[in-house]
Amino acid sequence: MRLSVIGCGYLGAVHAAAMASIGHDVVGIDVDRRKVDALSRGEAPFFEPDLQELLTAGVESGRLKFTTDMAEAAGAKVHFIGVGTPQQKDGYAADLTYVNAAVDGLLPYLSPGDVVAGKSTVPVGTAADLAPRIEATGATLVWNPEFLREGYAVKDTIDPDRLVVGVDSGDDGHAAADILREVYHPAVAKETPFIVTDRATAELVKVAANAFLATKISFINAMAEIAEVTGADVTQLADAIGHDVRIGRRFLGAGIGFGGGCLPKDIRAFSARAEELGRGESVAFLREVDAINLRRRDRAVDLVINAFGGSVFKKNVTLLGAAFKPYSDDIRDSPALDVAIRLHGLGAWVTITDPAAIENAQRLHPQLNYVADRDEALREADAIVLVTEWDEYRRDLTPEHAATLTNGRVVIDGRNGWDAAAWRAAGWTYYGMGRP
Structure with a gap:
């Protein structure tokens, strides 16, 4: 099938390359000429495991190309919208400028029977607003949210744990869902759950999933705050409650919290949309989820300060990591960089190392x-x-x-990723997050 992908950032570039890898003819379209030129050479403009190989193979095969010309979308059967929805500069709501621009640019090239599949994370109700413009061309709008984890985005696209397609209740909607089944034929053949809903539910699935994950992370970080004043160990607490199958251990790792381009802005946008719908009280807890998350960054800085008796002035502090998570070079709302900037502002000599994100971090914080x-x-x-x-x-x-390299013997484990007993036995002063 011939596909177009509008927007070639983290979501779009991976989606385009993955769809080409399973046999589709794909054109990726973006307004950023530098990004398009790099992708056209088969070069990944950001770090994502396995993406480089998919891009090289797709471009060399001729099944994958990139352009800035929206007219190249003409003739595609399915058009995926994968542009960004950043937080508005003057509030918590999602900025839909790029979504609306993508749809407006695509409209002249749509034909009856085409399917426009929204993948961007949007406030519930967005599809209902976009549908009249798209359906006036004879095309059908569906919402097909992404559930990608940075660092595993290629796998999550080719072999997802579920596929959700939100359609209108009419015959056109169900026909469009059948076309999406063809697009994702390898996953469908493996009996991956293919869930057809209305469009509003599909929009909510994505933001609800992110809100739940953020809540689970902030819950265990709230328990870390209690542990810190009682002498309890939050890692043992997480192990104990994680054995309950209703709770599970995943996402119960206390530390400096979540970041990146999704969870923080998505829970804020969800809160803002709920307020617009007159149901702000339904997700009012997300404000505290956000606040807990940000407090853990404060706690990490405080631990460093306390380790030096109240001042980090002229102390050499090395931070292991710059990206918001491993297997990524994404520094958007990175807790690691936030901690680094705060320590620098307090007079510390801060050194940062990271396997993938140094170039991005250096550009933003030279x-x-x-x-x-x-x-x-x-x-x-x-x-x-x-x-x-x-x-x-x-x-x-x-x-x-580590002891053969450093002057001091102080470690602050901002991710509770180390064995505290082993570090202490080796002569280090160890500080964890929610650990005695």
Whole structure:
């Protein structure tokens, strides 16, 4: 099938490459000429495992191309909208400028029988607003939310855990759902759950999932706050309650909290939309979820300050990580960089290392010191702070090896990723998040 993908950022570029890899002819369209030129050369403009290989194969096969010309969408059977929906500058609501621009630009090239599939994360009700313009061309609008995890985005696109398609109740909607079944034929053949809903439900599925995950993370971080004043150990607490099958252990890792381009802005946009609908009280708890998350960054900074007796002035502090999560170079709303900037502002000499995100971080915060090599970054440090759970920090760095490199023997485990007993036994002063 011939497909177009409008918007070639994290979502769109991965989606386009993945769809080409399963046999479709795909054109990716974006207004950013530099991004399009890189993608056209088969070069991934950001770090995502396995994406580079898919891009190279797709471009070389001729099944995948990229352009800035929206007219190239003409003739495609399905048009995916994958543009960003950032937080508005003057509030919590989602900015739909790029969604509306994508639809307006696409309208002249739609034909009767085409399917427009929204993938962007939008406030519930957006599809209802867009549908009249799209359906006036004879095309059908469906909402097909993405559930990608950065670092696993290629796998999650090709082999998702579920597919959700929101359609209008008429015959055109159900015919469009059948076309999406063809698009995702490898996953459908594996009996991946294919859930057909109305469009409003499909929009809510995405934001509800993100709200639940954010709530679970902030819940265990709230328990960490209680643990810190009672002497309890939040990691043991999480293990104990995680054995309950109704709760589960995943996303119960206390630390400096979540970041990135999705969870923070999505829960804020959900709160704003609920207020617009007159149901703000229904998700009022999300404001506290957000507040708890931000407080954990404060706590990490406080632990570093306390470790030095009240001042970090002229102390050498090495932060392990810059990206908001491992296996990504995404620094949007990164807790790691937030902690780094605050320590720098307090007079510390901050060195940051990261396997993938240094270039992005340096471009945004050139005032910090960046060292690509982990061991070199640790040399002469007075304290180490684990802020991103890359394997080469969490699993591969031993306290004995670290001791051969640093001046001080202080570690702040911002992700509770290390064995506290092992670090203490090696002579380190260990501070965890919600751990005695």
